[in-house]
Amino acid sequence: MSQQNVSRQDLPEQTEMHPTRWGDPARARPLPDEARGLVEMVFGVDDRPAVDEAPLAPPTVDAAALADLRAAVGDAHVRTDDATRRLRTRGKSTPDLLRARAGDLTDAPDVVVRPGDHDEVAAVLAVAAARHLAVVPFGGGTAVTGGLVARREGFGGVVSLDLVRMKRLLAVDHVSMTAVLEPGLRGPEAEALLAAEGLTLGHYPQSFEYATIGGFAATRSSGQSSAGYGRFDALVVGLTVATPVGRIDLGTAPASAAGPDLRQLFLGSEGTLGVLTAVTVRVRRLPAVKVYEGWRWPSFADGATAIRTLAQAGLLPTVVRLSDEAETAINLADPGAIGGAADAGCLMITGYEGEPAAVEAKQAAVTAVLTGLGGTPAGTAPGEKWAAGRFDAPYLRDSLLDAGVLVETLETATFWSNLDRLYTDVKAALTAHLGEPALVLCHISHVYETGCSLYFTVAATEGDEPLRRWQEAKSAACDAMIAAGATITHHHAVGWDHKPWYAQEIGPVGVSVMRAVKHALDPEGILNPGVLVP
C-alpha cells in the first residue's frame, strides 16, 4: 500500500448558508433593472420581504440527554442557540425557502451536535438510541426534497448531527488513484485538498459550493461533468458507515462478486440507514486543459439525437448539456451568441477536460459527429458563459422570490426511446397546473448510453398560496413521470417530497426490502425518521 496520511490543510473560508436564502450573502444578486423590467412584464413584480429572524420554539431535549450528548462530543460541540438551530432547519428547495421566508421554522432541530470523528458519531447515535432522539445527519444543508426534516412524533427531540468538523482528507493512494474523504467536506474544500495532491474528484453539481461529500453520497448526486467523470455513486469505491448497530466498512476491491453490492444500499440512503463517516472515491489527475463550447441545433429532438449518438459511440465529452427551445430563448442575456433570439433553436454546451492531446483528439472526433448530424458550432463564448455562471442559479432564484416570482426545478431520467413522451407529458402537467403566465424550461444535462436526464425549471407568479400552487404542479409532474415509467428523481433523492412516487417506483416488494434493511440497521428508527423509507 502506498497510501499517505494527509494532514489537515488550510481550507477555503467557510460561509454559513443564510436561513432564508442560498449561499453567501455577499454574492446575492438583486435583479438588474433590465431583468426586473422583464419580470414585471411577464409576471408582474410583487415584492415579498422575507422574515429572516423568526423566533423558534424552545428546544425540547431534556437536560439528561443534553448531558449525554455533551459527554459524547464535548461541551463546545452541543449547541441549542436559536441562530445555530435556525441554520439547520430544512434545506434549500423553494418550498423550504417559502416556509422560512414566512417565518415558519417549526422544523428546526432542538439541538445541533458536531462530532469530530467516526467514534463520536457512533457515540451520538448511542445516546440518541438510548434517549429516543431523532437524528438528522447534516452536511451542506442544500437538500431540495425534504431530506433534512425528521418526523418528531414519538421522539424526545430532534438532533441535527452536523458533520462540519469532519473535513479531513484521510488518505490518498496515487497508485490506485483513490482518496478517502470525510463527509463534512464541501465541494470546494475537497477539491482544494485534492488539488494539493495534483488530483481532482471532478464532481460539480450546481450545489457544489455548499454541498458535502457525505451529502453527495447519501443522495446519489450527479455533477455537471458527469459525462466525463461519472455520477457520484459511480465515483464511490468504499464507504465507512456508523449505524445504530455498529460500524460497517465496505469496498474491498474495484469490483467483486461477493454477494450483493451493499455499498449501493448506503448510497442514496439519505441518512436513514447510517451516517457516512468516510467515503473512498476514485480520483483523476487535475486536467491541464478545460475547453467549453456552444453548439446550435434546429430543435431539442435534433440535439438529443446528437447526444445519444455520442453516448452510444463512446464519444462523450466531459460536459454535455442541451437546452430546449424555451430554455434557450430565455437565456436572453446574449442571444447573439447562438445567432439571434426569436428563432435561436437549441443551445448545446460541450466541455472537454484533460491532457491537451486527449482533449484535442476528443474534441475533433465529437466535432466531426456533431457537424455531420447538422449541428452548428457557436464558438467558446456560450460555453465560457455557462461555465462562469454554473453555480449562480440559486442566487437568481432568491431575487425572483423577492420579486414574487415562484421558481423551482425538478428532474427525472428515462431511456432514449421514452424521452419524447416524458418531456411532453411532464411539461404538459406543469403547464396545465401552473396556468398563465408560467415558464417551463428544460434541459438534458446527464447522459448515458441508454438514456438521459431531463431537468425542468419553472417560473410562475406566486399567487396567494405559492406553496400549494407549487405542490399541485409538482405532484402532477411526478404523476406524469411515474405514468411514463421514468424515475422520480435523477440526482436529488427522495426525502419527504418524493415518497409517494418512490413507493410506486420500487413497488410493494421493494418497500418491504427497504423497511427490512431499515429495521436491521436502525431498530429504534432514530435515523432521519420519515425520510425516504415508505
Place this chain on the structure above:
Amino acid sequence: MSQQNVSRQDLPEQTEMHPTRWGDPARARPLPDEARGLVEMVFGVDDRPAVDEAPLAPPTVDAAALADLRAAVGDAHVRTDDATRRLRTRGKSTPDLLRARAGDLTDAPDVVVRPGDHDEVAAVLAVAAARHLAVVPFGGGTAVTGGLVARREGFGGVVSLDLVRMKRLLAVDHVSMTAVLEPGLRGPEAEALLAAEGLTLGHYPQSFEYATIGGFAATRSSGQSSAGYGRFDALVVGLTVATPVGRIDLGTAPASAAGPDLRQLFLGSEGTLGVLTAVTVRVRRLPAVKVYEGWRWPSFADGATAIRTLAQAGLLPTVVRLSDEAETAINLADPGAIGGAADAGCLMITGYEGEPAAVEAKQAAVTAVLTGLGGTPAGTAPGEKWAAGRFDAPYLRDSLLDAGVLVETLETATFWSNLDRLYTDVKAALTAHLGEPALVLCHISHVYETGCSLYFTVAATEGDEPLRRWQEAKSAACDAMIAAGATITHHHAVGWDHKPWYAQEIGPVGVSVMRAVKHALDPEGILNPGVLVP
C-alpha cells in the same frame, strides 16, 4: 417507445452437460501424447476413471407436493428420473467433479421442475413455500462455488428449478440500445438472438458456452471482454424477479437517485432472494472488426504497470490480459510466439472490437503507450491462439483429472497499490499447502481504473485425498486474500465455498443486513438454503 417484441427464434443446438465432466462430450480432448508425457514427467500419471452412472437415492418429495408442482408447470415439466436429477447435481468446480467422479451424488435434487415463464416460476415458489421444499434455481449448471447445493435439513425435498424453457428475447430497443432477455438463455443462444438484430451483449466468460443470463446476473459474472463491454452487473439495466413475497420490477432509468439501488441486491444474490425471470441489458452493435494481439513484457510487474497506465488514461482495449512468468512459461505449445521458452517474460493479450476506424485509433493509441513503457509487440498469433482456445480450459481440466492431476482455479481482486502483496501472499499460501510438485499460475484478466483481478490456476498431484488437499490449499489462499484486504471473489460468487470469508468481508453489520433482506423476501427460507447468506 420503439420496443419490438421478438418472436422466439431458432437457437443453437443445446447440449446437456455431462454429469462428471465439462461441456459437450464430442469436444472432450484426451491429452495428446506429448502433453501426457509432460504431465507424467512433472506429476506422474495416475489414471482415474470416473463413475459416470452412480445410483441416486430415491426422491423424497411426496406425492401431494409433486401433484402441486405438476399443476404449476404441467406434467411434462416435472421430472424425477435419475438421468435428469443427476445432471442437476452440483456445479462444475473441481471439488464438484471429484465428488461426482467418485460416485457421490448425495446432493442430487429430488425433482426437476421447468417453468415456462414468470408466472410459472411464481407458482413453483408458492408450492415450495406451502410444502416447505427447498428451491435451487438452475441455469447452465456451471457454478464453481457450491451455489447449486441446497441445505436439505428441515425441508420436504429439494426442487431444481430449471430455467431451460425460459429462453426468449422478450424485447429489443434499438434506440436505447437495450434488450430484455429471459434467464435460461445460454451465452451463445443470447448472442445468436441479438446477432439477428445486429447487436451483441459482449459477455464472454470462460463458461460462455453453457452459462446462462440468469446465472451471469446472479453471480456477478465478468467476461473476458470486460475492459471493453463491462462486467455483467454493469450491463444490467433492469431486472424482474419472482420472490416468495411477490414480483419486483427494477430499473426505471439509466441512472436514478431514488433511494438505494435495489438491483444491486439481486445481482450477486445467487438465487437466495428470488428467481430472476427477465434481465434487461445494455447491448452494443455487433463489432465489424476483432483484432487480438500479443505483447511481451520483461516481468509481471512491468506488464501490470502498463495495464494500470492504460486504465487510468481511459485507453483500455476491449480485451486485456497478462500472464505471470509461470503461466507464460507453461503456455509451452508455441513459446516461439513470444520469443523463446525459458526466459519468455510475460505474455499480454490485447483485443480490439468495434468499427474499423475506432479500432484503428484505439490500437494506435494503446500501441504508443505500451511501446513507450517497454512492451514488445508479439504480433497477432498469440492473440488469435488465445481467442481460439478461450473456452477450452475446462476440457483440459477433465483430461488432467483423468490423469490424476488436480487442477482448479480461484480468483480475487484488489486495488493497484495492493497488487504485489496480494499476488505474493496468495501464491505463497497455495504453494505452501500443495507442496511439490505443484504449479501455481496467475493472470490479470479484468481491469479497472483503481485495480484489477488476479486469477490463479493450480495443478498438483491428486494424492489420496484430493478433496481435502485442495480444500486446505484453497482455505489458506482465502485467508491470504482476506488478510490482504482483498475480495474473496471477483466473478465466481460465494456459494457455500466462500461463506466463511464472505462473512469476514462484509462484517457483522453486513451479515445482519443480508439476513434481514433474506427474511423479508423469503420468510420461509426456501430459496437456495445454505448458499451465500451467512
